[in-house]
Amino acid sequence: MxxxxxxxxxxxxxxxxxxxxxxxxxxxxxxxxxxxxxxxxxxxxxxxxxxxSFKGRGTELVVSRLGRAAVVCASAGNLGQALAWSGRRRGLEVTVVASRGAPAVKLERIRALGAELELVDGDIEVARERASEIARGRGVRLVEDSLDxxxxxxxxxxxxxxxxxxxxxxxxxxxxxxxxxxxxxxxxxxxxxxxxxxxxxxxxxxxxxxxxxxxxxxxxxxxxxxxxxxxxxxxxxxxxxxxxxxxxxxxxxxxxxxxxxxxxxxxxxxxxxxxxxxxxxxxxxxxxxxxxxxxxxxxxxxxxxxxxxxxxxxxxx
Known part of the structure; x- marks a missing residue:
């Protein structure tokens, strides 16, 4: 095994x-x-x-175990869309932190799916730091792609x-x-x-x-x-x-x-x-x-x- x-x-x-x-x-x-x-x-x-993208498979599983908790994640774009979709379906508040330089089509879709979108200067690692800050400050669940x-x-x-x-x-x-x-x-x-x-x-x-x-x-x-x-x-x-x-x-x-x-x-x-x-x-x-x-x-x-x-x-x- x-x-x-x-x-x-x-x-x-x-x-x-x-x-x-x-x-x-x-x-x-x-x-x-x-x-x-x-x-x-x-x-x-x-x-x-x-x-x-394939990300919906994972966010569906994450969100199914959260109850009504609010969530935040850092994303290059696809995870944020998927989490927004899965969260909206279950009535969750979703915040996504992304780089200001991420593809506009991904950022637009995150907003369209009802998530709060916060943009940062820098790459995905900077976004991850900010998402962690939000999770601590608001007391909400941090979704960490691949670690979760x-x-x-x-x-x-x-x-x-x-x-x-x-x-x-x-x-x-x-x-x-x-x-x-x-x-x-x-x-x-x-x-x-x-x-x-x-x-x-x-x-x-x-x-x-x-x-x-x-x-x-x-x-x-x-x-x-x-x-x-x-x-x-x-x-x-x-x-x-x-x-x-x-x-x-x-x-x-x-x-x-x-x-x-x-x-x-x-x-x-x-x-x-x-x-x-x-x-x-x-x-x-x-x-x-x-x-x-x-x-x-x-x-x-x-x-x-x-x-x-x-x-x-x-x-x-």
Whole structure:
């Protein structure tokens, strides 16, 4: 039995708590994308839901255990939307702290879903500090993505939907680690022959470096368009889980992320945020590793500013 903070029975039970709108997301092979990448490719699409990301699976689980308590979180955008959606459904007051530089589309959706939004100058780590201050000052629950095991076990329900599939590798975007540890835990428990590969931008490498060095490694700055996975301070408990369930963690270049977004648009019709293209980027950078294998990549989010998306993906002339 794998020794992590996660539990299979709790993960199975989570499916009874999470709103069905987030469950059983599409999983299908994409022959055209596979031909371009030189391997069989299936996509697990976590954007076909009200918050356009996988985060709703975790926030549904968190909020279901809170009663009527108010909550606050720091977010790059997707967690805040998901917590606002889940909280509104249950009549909770939700406060989200985000960077002023976060994509406008994410900030607008947080407000539209009824949450109080506070913006800070700086990155997600600054937002986390402010969220902690609010939690202490107001005496409300602080929701900490990836540290709160519910966020990991909610994401782990993706893994339950992958178990039994005819594939060799699952590529998972790596940010705070909730999805990687959750999906990885389920696959290593129930489909141990499947390789779990985590993918992170080279411009935000902290958790990948930590995995390779087997200790928490922090960075002073972030330089990536993949805002959803851009953290500087890995969480020790999350790293301990990741060391148990991940087979590898790799870094990819910004140019590969952009090309991955373009290929997903061209071959699947999906408009995705940069974090969702990390799996495709990993195959682009190391095609020999995946040649002849069946790869599943989790399309984790689709909240992207359309002007930025067009700028990134339109070929320069």
């Amino acid at each position: 794998l020794r992590t903070r996660l539990d299979l029975d709790r993960i199975r039970a989570a499916r009874q708590v999470i709103d069905p709108v987030f469950l059983d997301s599409p999983l299908y092979p994409c022959e055209a994308l596979g031909q371009r990448l030189g391997c069989a490719v299936s996509v697990k699409v976590e954007t076909a839901n009200p918050v356009r 095991v519910e966020t990991c076990e909610g994401a782990a329900t993706i893994g339950l939907e992958l178990v039994g599939g005819d594939f060799d590798v699952v590529l998972i975007a790596l940010g705070g680690g909730a999805m990687a540890t959750g999906v990885g835990y389920v696959l290593k428990s129930l489909s141990p022959g499947v390789e779990v590969v985590c993918v992170q931008p080279a411009g935000a490498p902290a958790l990948t470096r930590s995995w390779h060095e087997r200790r928490v490694v922090t960075t002073e700055s972030i330089d990536t368009i993949a805002d959803g996975v851009a953290g500087r301070f890995p969480i020790a408990e999350v790293l301990e889980d990741l060391l148990v369930v991940a087979d590898d963690a790799v870094l990819v270049r910004e140019s590969s992320i952009v090309e991955g977004m373009r290929l997903l648009l061209e071959h699947t019709g999906l408009v995705v945020e940069p974090s969702a293209a990390l799996g495709v980027a990993a195959v682009l950078e190391d095609p020999e590793r995946f040649a002849g294998r069946h790869v599943v990549t989790v399309i984790c989010g689709g909240n992207v500013d359309l002007e930025a998306f067009e700028r990134w993906t339109t070929p320069r002339r």
